[in-house]
Amino acid sequence: xxxxxxxxxxxxxxxxxxxxxxxxxxxxxxxxxxxxxxxxxxxxxxxxxxxxxxxxxxxxxxxxxxxxxxxxxxxxxxxxxxxxxxxxxxxxxxxxxxxxxxxxxxxxxxxxxxxxxxxxxxxxxxxxxxxxxxxxxxxxxxxxxxxxxxxxxxxxxxxxxxxxxxxxxxxxxxxxxxxxxxxxxxxxxxxxxxxxxxxxxxxxxxxxxxxxxxxxxxxxxxxxxxxxxxxxxxxxxxxxxxxxxxxxx
Numbered sequence: 597x598x599x600x601x602x603x604x605x606x607x608x609x610x611x612x613x614x615x616x617x618x619x620x621x622x623x624x625x626x627x628x629x630x631x632x633x634x635x636x637x638x639x640x641x642x643x644x645x646x647x648x649x650x651x652x653x654x655x656x657x658x659x660x661x662x663x664x665x666x667x668x669x670x671x672x673x674x675x676x677x678x679x680x681x682x683x684x685x686x687x688x689x690x691x692x693x694x695x696x697x698x699x700x701x702x703x704x705x706x707x708x709x710x711x712x713x714x715x716x717x718x719x720x721x722x723x724x725x726x727x728x729x730x731x732x733x734x735x736x737x738x739x740x741x742x743x744x745x746x747x748x749x750x751x752x753x754x755x756x757x758x759x760x761x762x763x764x765x766x767x768x769x770x771x772x773x774x775x776x777x778x779x780x781x782x783x784x785x786x787x788x789x790x791x792x793x794x795x796x797x798x799x800x801x802x803x804x805x806x807x808x809x810x811x812x813x814x815x816x817x818x819x820x821x822x823x824x825x826x827x828x829x830x831x832x833x834x835x836x837x838x839x840x841x842x843x844x845x
Contacts, residue, residue, distance in 0.1 A: 658722035662730030686713035
């Protein structure tokens with residue numbers, strides 16, 4: 597099987613006074629194939645970051661900055677379109693989708709934001725707020741401010757619009773498959789995919805380019821949890837197929 601890091605360029609974060617672009621490398625290896633892209637370790641300018649899979653108990657203090665019109669309408673790290681008027685933020689390691697309470701320690705103002713991006717990659721800064729969030733707690737004027745951040749969880753809206761926060765039932769929830777091979781010849785990959793589809797009810801191909809060469813990765817099965825997909829590996833091994841779990845984003 598062919599396994600190699602893939603180079604990605606992410607749409608990342610800045611403060612309002614400038615819009616630097618960062619080249620980011622996601623670190624793929626056989627032990628993290630089950631994770632989604634935004635959950636895997638990554639490097640920015642040679643520095644390594646490891647995203648948290650669990651936000652529980654996360655509290656931090658440092659400086660907040662903000663980003664606005666230079667990034668308005670561009671893609672964030674989770675694939676959304678950045679809206680400077682929405683209550684969102686960028687953080688280097690918190691799980692994407694988690695909600696965070698941010699308190700400006702200079703004036704006591706607080707707000708709640710949803711993390712949908714990665715950053716800021718500036719020394720001493722722990723969170724990049726959207727324009728709307730920064731304006732709400734008085735960060736727009738000075739550009740940065742000392743803050744305390746506390747991860748709340750994933751937002752649930754109940755009867756009457758009541759908002760609460762909780763952990764997901766399982767951090768391994770998602771859609772997973774087993775990758776069993778990679779081929780440079782598409783016809784060979786498709787023959788194996790057809791065979792696996794008949795055996796396991798679902799199969800597919802993923803085309804990738806590494807070092808200028810095109811490969812066709814074959815995956816089979818479709819599982820709604822990491823645990824279920826890992827259990828399926830035994831069935832594949834019994835049938836003579838070596839593989840590993842991958843997330844179907």
